[in-house]
Amino acid sequence: MASAPPVERIRRTGPAAVRAHLIPDRAFPLLIVLLAGAVALTAAVAIAVGTVSVPLADVAAVTWAHLTPGDTERSLLYDQIVWDFRVPRVLLAGVAGAGLSIAGVCLQALVRNPLADPYLLGISSGASVGAVVALTLAPAVIAGLGVAGAAFAGALASVALVVGLAQRAGRVAPGRLILAGVAVGYLGSAVTSYIQLEANPSELRGIMFWLLGSVATASWSDLLAPAVALACCLLWLLVDGRRLNALTMGETSAAGLGIDVNRLRLGLLAAASLLTATIVSVAGGIGFVGLLVPHAVRLLVGPDHRRVVPVSLLLGAVFLIMVDLLSRTLDRPNEMPIGIFTAAIGAPFFLWLLRRQSGAVR
């Protein structure tokens, strides 16, 4: 220990309160390994289970056949079920769960508000407007765009509107961001509701499914944009987790520590928008994941973003793969939208979190 004399008259408060999080720091590598294993396992099970059950051995065989370049043999019995339907679906569930969780981490760090989630910026409501318009009013007009393209355009438009409203002279103020996001969100809901009223009954189920989120129709081409967005954002956040920590201590703290606060905020905004827009446009409005996972992760490993980011990624993926599996097995052969389950699990969890926080902090 250093030898400089400490000042006397120290008044120590309360009994020694130790760290609040559940997983000790030295168990972190083990946690990562376990979670990675859990992702692989849940993915394998989710690929195997469905209206046609596929033995795990065949899941492995088909996957192996596609991943090894030399073998072009495609005569395997379950090839189409596994490779054309289940694998992209499970991968999209994983990518969406991971991406929405990471977007939630970004926005919670950005606005320093525990209620922040990926839909805070009005992204989902903008995407909904785009998708619902594509599904009902003008299929011909935006046929080239598709539902996903229209949703993506809607999402970007709403982000642009929110950021435009929230910035002043190039500086983004978190408080205004929340207000602008809520306002644009309600505006989007109003438009979506009106179109739903005008829609004919045959279109309604499709709209409902889209609004509540589903990965049922996932194809390989749907995966590309969310996966690329996730990879880029993840790379940045893993490298830069320390600066996120400083930002959560406050604007002055972060600026004092040599961080360009406005640039970091804009970066977080861009990352969260890109992730959410690419995911929502192919998987619909899957709620609660981006709110719930980061909070759960902080309970587990504490607030340090160098841990929060990788754990959120893995836990988000496991969570949504499992929820998707649940949504298509509980009421077989019918499928239910994912959003129903994420909310049904998420709301009680959130209430518990609220009680725990009010007990621990104040």
Place this chain on the structure above:
Amino acid sequence: MRVTATGVSVSIDGAPILDEVSLTAAPGCITGLVGPNGSGKSTLLRCLYRIIRPQQGAVLIGDDDVWQVPARRAGQLRAVMAQDQELDNDYSVRDIVAMGRIPHQRLLERESSADRAIVDEALARIGIEWAQDRRFATLSGGERQRVLLARALAQDAPVLLLDEPTNHLDVGAQLELLDLIRELRLTTVAALHDLDHAVAYCDAVALLDQGRIVAAGEPVAVLTPERLAEVFGVRAAMTTHSLTGRPHLVFATGTSRPSSERYAHSEHANRAQ
């Protein structure tokens, strides 16, 4: 290292907050910024924090213009003991002090043993190493300020910037913190509300009013009863402290001007706070 402001002007939404402020803080000294609410003290500090960019003029640390060098370099030049401490966080005391090393670390660089040694030393010097595994949120106000001071120390910058460091502290904790800051012997610029603290702890003070510097220099020379009457609307007397024999500022109660009169002219300035 010297801190200089040259002709700094800031206006927010068209309302002038700082009007061509020039100031020099000498190396190794504590320079106090005093003045009524909305006089521009905090805004001047926020220019140095790199949060508000002056529309005119420049703020320099040594020879480096804070707004011309990269943000990270600015983090090596001055440490900030911030007022925006977020209580809703789960960081441990050690985590927070270790953040002081951020401006010295490159992307992906892990905490080195040298970093850890600096953090240990900062914790020991401020006398809070016993609390390093405690959660920040569980500490008292005085202890939290010490943690933030330790973080500033771990930042290993020649200049320390403080904005109302003794806010919300009891009198014992206030004096303890200010004693500690004086012992650090860093070039310190501090916005202070308590004028008697400015007299007792500062080597120099700058008195601001309505975005301009009214007077600057030795505390006893600047904070005269006439100026305090004019700027703050209070009756004050500079006496000698019966225990220390040093100058001591005392105020007469019940004689202040009504606040409506005091603030009528500076209503725009309050918005900048």
